[in-house]
Amino acid sequence: MEYAYPKGHVFYRKLGRVYPLxxxxxxxxxxxxxxxxxxxxxxxxxxxxxxxxQKEILQRMMEQMGQVGYVHGTQFTTGSIEEYAEALGKILPEGLEKIYFLSGGSESIEAAIKFARQYFLESGHVQRWRVIARWHSYHGNTLGALSLTGRIGMRKPYLPLLIDFPHFPPPYCYRCPFNLSYPRCELECAKTLEHVIRMEGPETISAVILEPIGGATIGALVPQDGYLSMIREICDRFGILLIDDEVMTGMGRTGRWFAVEHWNIIPDIMVLGKGMSGGYFPLSAMITRSEFIERLKERAGGFVHGHTFSHHPVGCAVGLAVLRFIEEKxxxxxxxxxxxxxxxxxxxxxxxxxxxxxxxxxxxxxxxxxxxxxxxxxxxxxxxxxxxxxxxxxxxxxxxxxxxxxxxxxxxxxxxxxxxxxxxxxxxxxxxxxxxxxxxxxxxxx
Ligand SMILES: Cc1ncc(COP(=O)(O)O)c(C=O)c1O
CATH class of the missing domain: 3.90.1150.10 (Aspartate Aminotransferase, domain 1)
Structure with missing residues (x-):
């Protein structure tokens, strides 16, 4: 049997490939x-x-499925959800303490875009809704996330469907977009964010999003020291939130729990995915500060967002088992x-x-x-x-x-x-x- 399009009924991701089983x-x-x-x-x-x-993950997943395999996130919580949030809360950067569990990176990016928007809406800044992202970034494939994603070829076919989000160049020293070299460049690539904010109108910008280390669309792009703190400072100066997309870098991948820790930066919103479950279950999260959530609670009663599989008991049991595995080993x-x-x-x-x-x-x-x-x-x-x-x-x-x-x-x-x-x-x-x-x-x- 050959596993390849057009044989069988699977709509394969690659239509020109014969898949091994x-x-x-x-x-x-x-x-x-x-x-x-x-x-x-x-x-x-x-x-x-x-x-x-890894057998212990299977074991924990089966136990949770045996206890309770699904509850709706508006109706119940479970021990696995509570315990996982508690354990994650202990390793998160200071101030990031509330975790909204979802099932994929793109989904959590969408949540972050909407959360930042709703935060400013409830704070009386009704014009602030646009998120600035970087060229050659990857934030996902759903339409909101793709609007942020800076991979040009991926965006092109869907341009009429995308949201008008501005972009700025990445800190790509090997091919510096400004033809400069570090440290004499004085981090022009970070400073350019300020120009983009001013040109677009600071009063329209809700957030800046970036991968602390560029991933799938630029290849493990590590910024120079001082880059992220300059971005953080610019965001603070304009009252803009900083969204840290750690879908690829998070949960230990770069030698710290979260890549921002290499430079002691604390974002306003963090997004996790991939390594949270190590692939054993579709799991992601949008994480933010209590004081932001309080603003939403006072005005709208909560975050107007949700998915059938958010706050999944089995996903959280797997996430906790993976976190413990990383700690113990x-x-x-x-x-x-x-x-x-x-x-x-x-x-x-x-x-x-x-x-x-x-x-x-x-x-x-x-x-x-x-x-x-x-x-x-x-x-x-x-x-x-x-x-x-x-x-x-x-x-x-x-x-x-x-x-x-x-x-x-x-x-x-x-x-x-x-x-x-x-x-x-x-x-x-x-x-x-x-x-x-x-x-x-x-x-x-x-
Ligand atoms: C940094 C980053 N953000 C978001 C995503 C989207 O995650 P998902 O593919 O789970 O939707 C990815 C996926 O590669 C990613 O690397």
């Missing part, structure tokens, strides 16, 4: 029905934070240490003439490809360089996550490496060996 997951490995082993080098889309097949410390090792070893790939940049933090890393290392000229998109790397690595038993289009909206090639946080040093060595083999096999000699 995954039958088993164990730690950092996945196995298909033919017994072939793959290293899940990207944990899916940087989701599988604690590895596959000290995975954040391990991620910090092994992240340094991964980046060091990925650095060796710069010997290949088409590897332009290697970047990242913790176990969130990316390799950017270029046609010319000196000029940084990207490959023309028609060469489909990223896809060739991804397919060839997959054939060699390594799963990576692709990203394209971030140089100019069309060109730009990179792969993300983001294995489960349980990975050991010798398994990182295996990833590097497969990458080298892949690059050589494609005729991409170093």
């Amino acid at each position: 995954a039958t088993r997951g164990d730690g950092i490995y996945l196995y298909d029905e033919k017994g072939k082993r793959y290293i899940d080098g990207s944990g899916g889309a940087l989701v599988v934070n604690i590895g596959h097949g 000290r995975l954040i410390e391990q991620c910090h240490k092994n992240g340094d090792y991964l980046l060091k070893r990925l650095g060796e790939l710069k010997a290949f003439p088409f590897v332009g940049d290697v970047r990242g933090k913790g176990l969130m890393a990316a390799v950017e490809f270029v046609k010319d290392q000196k000029t940084k000229e990207p490959f023309p998109r028609t060469e489909r360089f990223t896809e060739r790397v991804i397919d060839s690595a997959f054939e060699n038993g390594l799963v990576l996550y692709p990203g394209t289009g971030f140089v100019d909206g069309v060109n730009g090639d990179m792969v993300m490496v983001g294995p489960p946080l349980i990975i050991e040093e010798n398994q990182i060595d295996e990833i590097i060996e497969i990458l080298k083999k892949t690059f050589n096999k494609l005729g991409m000699r170093s």
